[in-house]
Amino acid sequence: MASEGPSKDPHDKGCVLFTIPVELQLSICELVVIEHQPMLLNCPCNSSYRGRQHELEEIEEAWEGGTMRPPAQPAITQTCRALRELALPIFYKENVFRSCYCRRNRNIDAPIKWLRMIGPENRKLLRHLYFYDRNQGYDRYTPKDLAKLRESEIFSEMGGKLETLSSKYCSAHLVTFGEWTRKEGEVPLANEEGVPRLRAPGEM
Template sequence: MTAATEDNDEVFRLLDLPPELWLKIGKYVLDNTPKLKSWPSNYAVRLRPQDYAPLRQPAITRTCHALRIELLPLFYEGHIRFRFYDSHNGSCSGGSERSVWLSGIGATNRRCLKNVELLATTFQLRDDLRTFTTRFNFDVELGTPVKDTYGEEEMERACGIEDVYPLIFK
């Protein structure tokens, strides 16, 4: 290396910037991270390794504790969306991938999830929620039914129209 190159080599430290700037940079990175629109699909299928990519925490959240604390709640709140389906198609009683993932992210990050829903007909609701809490061993609260945001065509199933209930992790 020449002396001229060594003189110009300076380390840029992101966290040397004011907090509002590095947080803005972190949000920009999150905005450009792929969002998981629906996981798993509404049919029981094995996920391929590339299907897990949006479930991984963004690299910027793995750089330091300060970025992790600030950005992970935003990531889980706005980038992960999935549904648990009624027991007719077996998704609620199965779902080992979901169970492993939900356990792996920890209780603090589970509470940041805002787009988790249970699809069930009203008469199945009590059994489905019990199955969910028993199978996944998480404390959840059932929210009030919401309008389906995936589209009416996904609501029509062999067992009829299902209600969509938000699940809130305690």
């Protein structure tokens, strides 16, 4: 999370937000840019919709038709440079970004494209980027999909680091960039009871 105030830019003088204490600026930005559900980078796997084929088909059609797509940077970050410097690190550090990696390898094309688009500096800010499958035994029964993920440009070109955090609730692989390390005692989202913060609304 940002700990310093925004840069002084003559174009930012009209922004009322910067007339209040930095702590309040950060709190407001957190309310605006942090989502309370995972932000999906591609269509979820069918394991998240067991026995609900109709719902799965609707989700797949939405992704194929472009109604659903990977998240764009929040509108507030497009208003001025100072707001961008303040809000964008919060957006990438605090939100949960989730990708499916099952089925055909082309399914990870969307997250690869998204990671390229946000650039190396923003990739280093990511703290909760998960490649996820609701089936806790998925990697054991279909190891080739995890192998394809490991061979992707995320690791061969972008320098991603993968940490497997699968449990009785799901198959989950945390991807980080840069020199970030987890704080002592911090529990990864994939190790929380029931993994509530990795599940999107309507999923099992």
